[in-house]
Amino acid sequence: MSKKIAVLPGDGIGPEIVREALKVLDCLRQEFDVAVETEEALVGGAAYDATGTPLPPETLELAKAADAVLLGAVGGPRWEPLDYSVRPERALLGLRSELGLFANLRPAVLYPQLADASTLKPEVVSGLDILIVRELTGGIYFGKPRGVRTLDDGERVGINTLIYNESEIRRIAQVAFDTAMKRGKRLCSVDKANVLECTELWREVVTEVGRDYPAVELSHMYVDNAAMQLVRAPKQFDVMVTTNLFGDILSDCAAMLTGSIGMLPSASLDEKGKGMYEPIHGSAPDIAGRGIANPLATILSLGMLFRYTFHDEDIAARIDKAVEAALDSGVRTADIWSEGTRKVSTAEMGDAVVAALRAQA
């Protein structure tokens, strides 16, 4: 039976980069008998303009009914004056919570062809391939009590609550171990167990879950040391798993190690592996409509979709390889261009990936 992807292009460069990912999907249908249908819907500012809400009911229904969601990007200065409740970004939070997407997978990959883009020395980062699994729906970003209160003496006090229960930790740990099994079988769990009891529980539960994965080498690291090690020797890591807040910080730090944000995909998964896939970069309104955006993060997001939701490693690997082959051919969008390579448009980059895919057929 054919599978269905809900396609939500969104705002800014979203439609342009998603178009290239759909070209790649077309090619997969033609050349590799991939049986996947797509259906598009509005999301973000585009949805607000058309319907008055950034996440219309039809979009949410489609996302729920589909096997996976491919999203471009949302937001832009046009919608910034809007009330917080109808801002484009609210659509992402709505999709995450409505779909129960608690596991955020953030690869940080630096293709040797782009090693010069990093602020780190090439030998430190070339070939970097780490994956950070961030808990996405719990922890201090959601814990209660929260807020700012005024005490009797008139002084204000601000409070947030870091809270995880065992089952929340167990399910994210399982995703992390499963992911490690598909990769280098090494998992580093990041916490601050020497100071924060909540993350002491995190460490205990991750260790317990690890007993079901004897093939995975589990280590633990404090978050401040993890931030140091990412700068000192990032290639020491395979998969990292951590809390919502620590994952927010470390995944962005790891992304920047690569120096090429336009190359990085992401996945947000539910309990059953259903997921929403999107580039980590934003909607880049400053370059929208100019045909110069880098579509590779979105194409690689499609690759993650095949890997983590369709469990089709063959197709996922083909997409990854096609992206590498496109880079090998010397084409670069403006954001990753350097002396000696050929600057191409969004569509030409998509074409280069499709050509490389066809060459595999």
Add this chain to the structure above:
Amino acid sequence: MSKKIAVLPGDGIGPEIVREALKVLDCLRQEFDVAVETEEALVGGAAYDATGTPLPPETLELAKAADAVLLGAVGGPRWEPLDYSVRPERALLGLRSELGLFANLRPAVLYPQLADASTLKPEVVSGLDILIVRELTGGIYFGKPRGVRTLDDGERVGINTLIYNESEIRRIAQVAFDTAMKRGKRLCSVDKANVLECTELWREVVTEVGRDYPAVELSHMYVDNAAMQLVRAPKQFDVMVTTNLFGDILSDCAAMLTGSIGMLPSASLDEKGKGMYEPIHGSAPDIAGRGIANPLATILSLGMLFRYTFHDEDIAARIDKAVEAALDSGVRTADIWSEGTRKVSTAEMGDAVVAALRAQA
């Protein structure tokens, strides 16, 4: 009237590196009429071995009576089997809380002479000179409720509380603005105000305090972006101020940008500018007693002591310059040695700084 420094050498390489800082102090007395006396006391594992506690009452009394504290390092494998309550590290926590040291100043400086030591490209980090002001006695590391509980259904839940009141934020902001006034007059406050209400209050109060410092250019940045920017373009920062947890992560990340942990001093200040000064590196038990440790972080800590507690910018600048001159002369301890420089012992490095100081007289 003569001022007094409580000198706490501690464990491992502590006594060796503190000895060199005291040589520098001797030279300052002889050449620059600095009127400072010192008194030594035991701390950490050395104190535990002698008295059964890592922070004996006499040590605490001395630290309280003195104008400032210079500390080497504490801890080592010998004391790791001990009960948590008498571990060497407890002495640091005890000194911080007993002396009310709420402001942690963490410079990240990369001398051009050592630019190759960094994992980042020289042009990105050479000449880096940022200072992170970390709140040290509040926030999530101290907030209550905290702990792990078992719910009625048998599931465990871990809780910690991020909490700051206005006055805690105000006093650390004041230290940060005062520090910025002594430097480049730019202050970046790091929070997660878009998600955490506690740090929304942080942003508000820092902004309020800023009205008293019109000469300082204040900016705000989310912590995940700050982690990215430290990797992307660290030289954009002058002074940063942030919470205990964020400061723990970012100051270690910033330290690692320099690639030479053996070079970095730190200060922990109270409301009146009294402070405890220590290198950020540990007691390095593996090389203790071999005379090869790098004493420069401790010597630079003495420089910070003159700058932030004695408010003697002239002497502080002399120490900084003498360290630079020693590096210019080509001497290096093993941790910062590279081809073309001369490897020297701990004592020889101290002598080189003293010689450079004398040359200024």
